Amino acid sequence: MTLPFAGRLLAVAMLATLATAVPFSHAHADTAKPKVALVMKSLANEFFLTMEDGAKAYQRDHAGEFDLVSNGIKDESDTSNQIRIVEQMIVSGVNALVIAPADSKALVPVVKKAMDAGITVVNIDNRLDPDVLKSKNLSVPFVGPDNRKGARLVGEYLATRLSVGDQVGIIEGVPTTTNAQQRTAGFKEAMEAAKIKIVSVQSGNWEIDKGNAVASAMLNEYPDLKALLAGNDSMALGAVSAVRAAGKVGAVQVVGYDNIKAIQPMLRDGRVLATADQYAAKQAVFGIEAALKMLRGEKPDVDADNVIQTPVELVKQP
Numbered sequence: 001m002t003l004p005f006a007g008r009l010l011a012v013a014m015l016a017t018l019a020t021a022v023p024f025s026h027a028h029a030d031t032a033k034p035k036v037a038l039v040m041k042s043l044a045n046e047f048f049l050t051m052e053d054g055a056k057a058y059q060r061d062h063a064g065e066f067d068l069v070s071n072g073i074k075d076e077s078d079t080s081n082q083i084r085i086v087e088q089m090i091v092s093g094v095n096a097l098v099i100a101p102a103d104s105k106a107l108v109p110v111v112k113k114a115m116d117a118g119i120t121v122v123n124i125d126n127r128l129d130p131d132v133l134k135s136k137n138l139s140v141p142f143v144g145p146d147n148r149k150g151a152r153l154v155g156e157y158l159a160t161r162l163s164v165g166d167q168v169g170i171i172e173g174v175p176t177t178t179n180a181q182q183r184t185a186g187f188k189e190a191m192e193a194a195k196i197k198i199v200s201v202q203s204g205n206w207e208i209d210k211g212n213a214v215a216s217a218m219l220n221e222y223p224d225l226k227a228l229l230a231g232n233d234s235m236a237l238g239a240v241s242a243v244r245a246a247g248k249v250g251a252v253q254v255v256g257y258d259n260i261k262a263i264q265p266m267l268r269d270g271r272v273l274a275t276a277d278q279y280a281a282k283q284a285v286f287g288i289e290a291a292l293k294m295l296r297g298e299k300p301d302v303d304a305d306n307v308i309q310t311p312v313e314l315v316k317q318p
Helices: 005-031 046-061 079-092 108-116 130-135 147-159 178-193 208-221 233-245 261-269 280-295
Strands: 035-042 067-073 096-099 120-124 142-144 167-172 197-203 225-230 253-255 274-277 307-309 313-316
Touching: 035 046, 035 079, 035 280, 046 067, 046 233, 046 261, 046 280, 067 079, 079 096, 079 108, 096 108, 096 280, 108 120, 120 280, 142 280, 147 178, 147 225, 147 253, 147 274, 147 313, 167 178, 167 208, 167 233, 178 197, 197 208, 208 225, 208 233, 225 233, 233 253, 233 261, 261 274
Parallel strands: 035 067, 035 096, 096 120, 120 142, 142 307, 167 197, 167 225, 225 253
Antiparallel strands: 274 313
């Protein structure tokens, strides 16, 4: 069928429009803002709420550079749900994943799945196991503090308030996480150097209630206990309650790690002797900045161990 002249002109115009529309859409996709997924551990933990708030504030200040979607799990050991969240982020087509893994080994397979899908991955807070990553031929930069150093600083300060031979207990985080292992190692180094006796190391799963239960059991089993070293401030809060319930306020020192807001009044009144500040509000931001740099094709500023070291400082009674 032959179109009238006017019809032929309209058809040519439509074809020309379609021809120019295709490259325009590709160009738009190429310049679209990247979507960054922040996947954290338990949002029942004040530390991760502070981390999320810091990330959201940073995104608002850089709204033209990237979009942010943040998620967390219900408790510190809900590894299977964190894996499901990462899988959802893969399906949704995010460009980058900044993750604080609930387990240093169990999250590696889904991280590999994300990287195989072309997603840039940056590890924060708790380091993925380097040996497991290597076995999967994965290179994932870790952005975070030296947990061992931070715990050692807290332990060394505690040691100045104790005597040689005193008994202490360590309330550890989830034992399959690298940061829990490193903090316990730092506490042990400080205690051993001061010749202070560690009578028990038990997991409080990073949580207030479990930390309280573990502290209560230690105080009951070791009546001469002089201090409780908690791997995070949530467990330290539980330990403070246990010390009070046991009638040992002032007789048993408590230290923590994280410097969350809830612990700060206790530092002032002496219920907590010391903690470590790893700058929760900035931790995710450091990770996001590294991810955006990688998305631009730039190399992150990692050291020989594929780590971007962030600050950690001792915080003690004012």
